[in-house]
Amino acid sequence: xxxxxxxxxxxxxxxxxxxxxxxxxxxxxxxxxxxxxxxxxxxxxxxxxxxxxxxxxxxxxxxxxxxxxxxxxxxxxxxxxxxxxxxxxxxxxxxxxxxxxxxxxxxxxxxxxxxxxxxxxxxxxxxxxxxxxxxxxxxxxxxxxxxxxxxxxxxxxxxxxxxxxxxxxxxxxxxxxxxxxxxxxxxxxxxxxxxxxxxxxxxxxxxxxxxxxxxxxxxxxxxxxxxxxxxxx
Numbered sequence: 001x002x003x004x005x006x007x008x009x010x011x012x013x014x015x016x017x018x019x020x021x022x023x024x025x026x027x028x029x030x031x032x033x034x035x036x037x038x039x040x041x042x043x044x045x046x047x048x049x050x051x052x053x054x055x056x057x058x059x060x061x062x063x064x065x066x067x068x069x070x071x072x073x074x075x076x077x078x079x080x081x082x083x084x085x086x087x088x089x090x091x092x093x094x095x096x097x098x099x100x101x102x103x104x105x106x107x108x109x110x111x112x113x114x115x116x117x118x119x120x121x122x123x124x125x126x127x128x129x130x131x132x133x134x135x136x137x138x139x140x141x142x143x144x145x146x147x148x149x150x151x152x153x154x155x156x157x158x159x160x161x162x163x164x165x166x167x168x169x170x171x172x173x174x175x176x177x178x179x180x181x182x183x184x185x186x187x188x189x190x191x192x193x194x195x196x197x198x199x200x201x202x203x204x205x206x207x208x209x210x211x212x213x214x215x216x217x218x219x220x221x222x223x224x225x226x227x228x229x230x231x232x233x
Contacts, residue, residue, distance in 0.1 A: 003168075003169040003172075004051050005048065006051075009128075011047055011120055013119060018034075022034065022115050024112075041113075041116045045093070046096045046097075047094045047127075048092055048174070049089060049092070049124060051087050051193075052087070052165060052169065054066035054069075055085045056084055056086070058070070059081075062077050064077045066088070066192075069164050073158070075144065079196065082197075085194075086192045086193065088191075089166075091124050092175050092188040093121040097187075098187070114187075140195065141195060142193070143192065144192050145190060146190065148191075156181045159181040159190060
C-alpha cells in the first residue's frame with residue numbers, strides 16, 4: 001500500500017476577505033482582535049493531506065472496486081467508467097488549529113475561528129488538487145465526497161471503505177473517523193479525485209437550495225439519469 005502524505009502545505013490567509021465573510025468592519029473595535037486571531041492561526045496552522053493512487057480492478061453495475069475495496073454509488077460508477085485509476089484522499093486544517101482553546105462563552109470568537117479554519121482547509125484542499133494535477137499530469141480533474149449531495153449519490157457510510165483504502169494514512173495526519181462516519185478535526189474533507197472530461201461537481205446532483213458551499217448549479221437531467229431505475233437481466 002503506497003500512501004503519500006503532505007505535511008508542509010503552505011497557506012496564506014486573505015485577512016480582508018475573511019473580515020468581510022465574518023462581517024467584521026475594518027477600523028471597528030473588533031478589527032484588531034480579528035487580525036490578531038488570524039495571525040495566531042497563521043503561526044500555528046499545520047494543514048496536512050494524505051492520498052493514495054488506487055486502480056480499478058472491478059466494475060459491476062453501481063459498484064466499482066479500487067484495489068480490492070468496493071464502493072456502491074451509481075454516480076461514482078458513472079464518473080469512473082472511462083478511467084482506470086482514482087486518488088483517494090483526506091485533507092485537514094490540522095489538529096493544531098482544532099486544539100486551540102477559545103473561552104466557551106466567547107461565541108463571536110468561536111465563529112471567527114471556525115471561519116479561519118475553514119479558510120485554511122480550503123487552501124490545503126486547493127494545494128492538494130494542484131499537487132495531484134502537476135505530479136500525475138492530470139489535465140482536468142473532478143472529485144466526489146462520501147455524504148455530499150443527495151443521500152443516494154454517495155452515502156456517508158462509505159467513509160468506512162474510503163478510510164480502509166487509505167489504511168493508517170488518515171491517523172498519521174491526526175484524522176479520526178467516528179462511528180457515525182464523521183471526521184475530526186471537523187474541518188476535514190475526504191473523497192476521490194479522478195480525471196474527467198466533463199468537470200463533474202457533486203452539486204450538480206444535489207437539490208439542497210441556498211447551500212453556502214455550492215460550486216455548480218443543479219442539473220436536473222443528470223439527477224434524473226442518476227435516479228432512474230436500474231434494468232437488470
